[in-house]
Amino acid sequence: MISNFKRTAAIFGIVAATSTALVACTESSEGSDSAAEGSEDVSGTLVGEGASxxxxxxxxxxxxxxxxYPSAELSYTSSGSGAGVK
Structure with missing residues (x-):
């Protein structure tokens, strides 16, 4: 049970770190009406796999x-925590 908790906490940590990194990579300016200003520079596919x-x-x-980020894609396949490690 504790190992499941640790695994879940690790996955949440990875998701948090990834989202923090994505936010840190965007540009913003004061007074902007667009919530995703600078998002035109974000493109491609971020692929993740792990626990269901x-x-x-x-x-x-x-x-x-x-x-x-409309020009970017996030893909997550829930194939089990062992597959996510690989």
Whole structure:
């Protein structure tokens, strides 16, 4: 049970670090009406794979990411925590 908690905490940590890194890479300016200013520079596909227990959280994150960065894609496959490590 403790190893499941540690694994879940590690996955949340990775998601938090990834989202922090993505936010840190964007530009913003004061007084801007656009929430995703600078998002035209963000493109490509970010692919993740891991525990099915994270699927709901990743779905929410995918929607927010798609709104903020329409020319980028976030893909998450819930194939089990062992596959995510590989």
């Amino acid at each position: 227990s994270q699927q709901n959280a990743m779905s929410i994150f995918q929607k927010a990411f798609a709104q903020a």
